[in-house]
Amino acid sequence: MMSDLFAAQQNPPERLDPAPGVVLWRHRLRDEAPALLAELPALLARAPLRHMQTPGGFSMSVAMSNCGALGWVTDRKGYRYSPVDPQTGLAWPPMPAGWRAAATAAAGEAGFAGFMPDACLINRYAPGARMALHQDKDEADLEQPIVSFSFGLPARFLFGGLARGDKPERILLEHGDVLVWGGPARLRFHGIQPIQAGHHPLTGACRLNLTFRHAAPAPG
Template sequence: MADLFDSAPEPPRREDIAPGAALLRGFARGEDRALIEAIDAVVARAPFRHMVTPGGHAMSVAMTSCGSAGWVTDRRGYRYASDDPDSAQPWPQMPPVLRDLAQRAAAEAGFAGFDPDACLINRYVPGAKMALHQDKDERDFSAPIVSVSLGLPATFQFGGLARSDKPRRYELRHGDVFVWGGPTRLVYHGVLTLKDGEHPLLGRQRINLTFRKAL
């Protein structure tokens, strides 16, 4: 049987979710192997780790970063830092293939000129999740968030500007890119508990890239 993953990918399609928010189905699927290779190079220098929230809870999602800044959390709070706290060295540079994808996806969603300086790399294994939250540690909210899904499918929650707003749910599959900004830049969002499964390239995990203009 032919490898389903090596078959010709379906053409990407855009779903407009809300003002400033678009889901680009399959946008990254044709270059997934190059993306994974670039991610592996970053992780070799800045390994995944389970960070601790200010409240003392270890996150179920393992994280690392690349670019001019990386997102960190510890007992002192949430923030961006130019150095990896585990190595005291600068975060790895953002690979061009990652930056290019983020810029093209942002432009497709209506945010031409996006120039991310931070890429958070999140690794979900079955049982991991991300509670509803806002991305508000960045200095400039005029730039969008670009989120790339690789590996196992996940259920993404996209809510409103108040935590109490009921979120809508979207299944994000390998190669999907979700972009939000403008009036939806500060919406609450999260990921429900990842279900078990096996992906042809990434096995029992989901890798999520989120690009931001942090500094």
């Protein structure tokens, strides 16, 4: 046991606090990744990945699904959270307990105690897929942070300001990285540059992102 403890002290995940309300841990979930990702096939069998339509009628390059009580969806009618998967008419699959626990722990360490995500958006990026600059603002309670896990191929995360025109910084997100943003950073514009082709031993030729949110209105 001593040697395990020693190893943990020698090699904690690197924590960066790049801006107020933003915490990035490099490789925090590298060891847990195989167990976390082992949940995916069952979830995706029930709620398959799909390319959703934007309100403007474009097909998103990222393939998406959800788990949890609510799921983020977009179609010609707009962006919203839905308790059912519009493709199947069924409730989204429950959020795996291990996913929720990992998200709550990271949020707590980042200064957002008591984060209880009710929505997890599953984003699958094939090479070339990207996400345009946007704000996450479809959630009722913006006091709650966003917790994001990255797996597989690396990505360049664009982190802008509170105005669309603010020049974004670029943050490399790698396998096992955890990014939390909230408080003064909660409405910062962000996006993902096109994923470069490659192969990752755990995910193959793709990047996977899990984005945890508390989407429902705050109780009371």
